[in-house]
Amino acid sequence: MQPSLWRLLLRHRAVSLALLAVLVLFAALIVPEMIGAGSLKITDATSCSTWGASNQLKQDAYARRYVKRHGPLRNGATAPASVVTAINSGCTAAFGYDEADNVTVAQAIKGQY
Numbered sequence: 001m002q003p004s005l006w007r008l009l010l011r012h013r014a015v016s017l018a019l020l021a022v023l024v025l026f027a028a029l030i031v032p033e034m035i036g037a038g039s040l041k042i043t044d045a046t047s048c049s050t051w052g053a054s055n056q057l058k059q060d061a062y063a064r065r066y067v068k069r070h071g072p073l074r075n076g077a078t079a080p081a082s083v084v085t086a087i088n089s090g091c092t093a094a095f096g097y098d099e100a101d102n103v104t105v106a107q108a109i110k111g112q113y
Helices: 005-011 013-039 048-053 056-070 080-096 105-110
Strands: none
Touching: 005 013, 048 080, 048 105, 056 080, 056 105, 080 105
């Protein structure tokens, strides 16, 4: 007689429950990340790693907010493209120093990495 999956699960209840708990935990961790990935809002405290994973629309929106809150860059630039370029330059340096998870976009703009 060939054992069915149901019989196998009933015969080994402890292992079955442990596997079920792992699957539920995995789903509880992954599903919210997948759902919330599109709603990421970039702030001054956003890391360079997260900045690099965000799309251009979110980067431009942050650049406009940055100029409204903090004023122009050191060189006087106020265009969103200039702010994005400053962040990209700072974050590239932070990646080079292996600090991309620790350096925020506000620090990248100021060259504090």
